[in-house]
Amino acid sequence: MATTKAEPKIAAAPVVPVERYHGLTPKHLIEVYRLMYLSRKIDDREIMLKRQQKIFFQISGAGHEALLVAAGLLLRPSYDWFYPYYRDRGLCLALGNTPLEMLLQAVGAADDVASGGRQMPSHWSHPKLNIVTGSSPTGSQFLQAVGCAEAGRYYQKYPGAAAKVDGDYRQFKDVSFQGDEVVYVSCGDGTTSQGEFWESLSTASNLKLPMLFVVEDNEYAISVPVEVNTPGGNISKVVSGFPNFHFAEVDGTDFLESYAAFQGAIDYVRAGKGPAFVHGHVIRPYSHSLSDDEKLYRPEAERKLEVERDPITRLRKFLLSEGIVDEMALHEMELDLTDNVQDAADQAVAAAFPKPNTYLQYLYSPNLDPTSPAFQTEPIRPPLPGKPGGGEKTMADLINACLKDEMKRDQRIVIFGEDVADCSREEYLREKQVKGKGGVFKLTAGLQTAYGSDRVFNSPLAEANIVGRATGMATRGLKPVVEIQFFDYIWPAMHQLRNELPTIRWRSNNGWSCPVVIRVAIGGYLTGGAIYHSQCGESIFTHTPGMRVVFPSNALDANGLLRTAIRCDDPVMFLEHKRLYRETFGRAPYPGPDYMIPFGKAKTVRTGHDLTVITYGALVPRALQAAQRMEREHNVSVELIDLRTLNPYDWEAIANSVSKTHRVLVAHEDTLSWGYGAEIAARIADELFDDLDAPVKRVAAKDTFIAYQPQVEDEILPQANDVFKAMVELAGW
């Protein structure tokens, strides 16, 4: 515990059996009061600063202090792991976050340890203390906490995976783990309605993870009362059927009751028996936030009842009635704390702000640049056909080969997703009763058999579960390479994909990072794939800063780019076109275990001087066909550029080609309007206007969904003939 500036006097040594205070001494209890009071005073000071317009937002931990200080004193900073939410000021103070650190975040200072002025106050993050950066969406922390707990368990089993290794993302990750660590994660009563909360309970229960779930029930979610969110109004009753859990429901305004509940819960978790769930009934005396006035929806009588349960008043009375401290000493301590907070606030208000032009910093790794020549290697000389490893391989073969090679090289890689394992019931494999599945497209076939079920396993049928857990694992240094079975089903993971994974490094000012690779089967031309097995939609992710997006068109590129994705230190969405998995187009010999292609380097598939086509994915073979026909039938020479990676993309290659041909067509499979091509076309029009002899043209899918009937599908998706027609038009300008 931290010490107070002035030690309060302990009144005439009380003769109390220590058990009465659950092992705490009177001195400890005074320290508890100090932390709780400090927490409230920081809230009060922030409220004042907000009124003075020196800070821009305030949300308090008022009424939750007893529960949180109890948890904070029993858990271990820099040892256990923490995914707190915005009310957890008391927890963070008890773990060692200082009032100055908190107030620096409130003013948005450059030296704010949590975010460097990027996140609102009370969005805790403290890498040294293992407090992991939190966001504003309610509930998105839960699945990451699951992944964090899984990572701790993985390192215990495979300590070698924690080793630092030069030459890839691992050299930038210090990995620590403890045998009996606990992962704390909390939320309010309203947030228990989020699906990800339930997904996390399911996985924690199933895997008996060392997690401590805390629900801080102040009976309101802004203005919505608990019975609207929770069936029957009591979350403890609703969750009670989850196997393997230790449950406790407490009056969270009573410090000693909360402390005892956490003792039991944490002992259970540290002993490896499974997760624990503590439900604390607390109060919310300061409305939801400074932007809310609870008088609009709570009558005075109800609010008055809350005042009587104020945890700080309660502990104060208790300390006095037990004779642990006298009024005078308490008063002195309170004045002292108020002064301390005032000093910290003065310091924070005078602190320097971040430089406005630093906004791009830490979107991506500052240490490892996947566009650099370090990621450029040559394929090994292909073995002769007929020899092992020889012959032309499909994209599916070479993706599988890359995963196999990388798993061998890097013990931090784990692979999971729906159906990716060979067989979840391992004994069937062991006894050779079955051959194993390894993915609906068989891209992960044989990996579980080769590397074991700790490293390759099936997830539940829940996409947020896949991405959220992967994010938590990667935050702790693992390298999850997960699979989303069909792009059409990526949307349940959207919160994680938009608000979490790509934001973590930026929002924590490089305090945390989570370089996950997400392989996604994408695209149409399947003949019967219909609306829910054919979608594209890559522009939604290229529109998300912090996310690398890769879309290879052939086997060799898929192999080299996937390896770069795995060895780099950024989140990567790796889009694999289903139609290209086993096409004859773009097959290649196995390029060896170290073949890499840097991101942001387009490939000129065909050189030409009359017209440029910029494309990627399944449009590459279609545009190639059209280009060959243009040459044959119109004597027009077409330059064909395969972008290969969509974020970053190779602007230089585009500009060089357009300055040579003066005519440009952007072609892609996704729908036309607001599509990826719109950005490329707009930038060409803006920056290369002087080079153009014709308007920038686009070819893409019609602005609709994809129909099941093949003739209708053909009409909707861009065909080689559509590309050809656009080329003719463009060449005629």
Ligand SMILES: Cc1ncc(C[n+]2csc(CCOP(=O)(O)OP(=O)(O)O)c2C)c(N)n1
């Ligand atoms: C996904 C999401 N939806 C809505 C919001 C806006 N919002 C912020 S806090 C909150 C209420 C949360 O209530 P509860 O979980 O009970 O926590 P409390 O604030 O009461 O401690 C809402 C609706 C949000 N931050 N995230």
Ligand SMILES: [Mg+2]
């Ligand atoms: Mg609430």
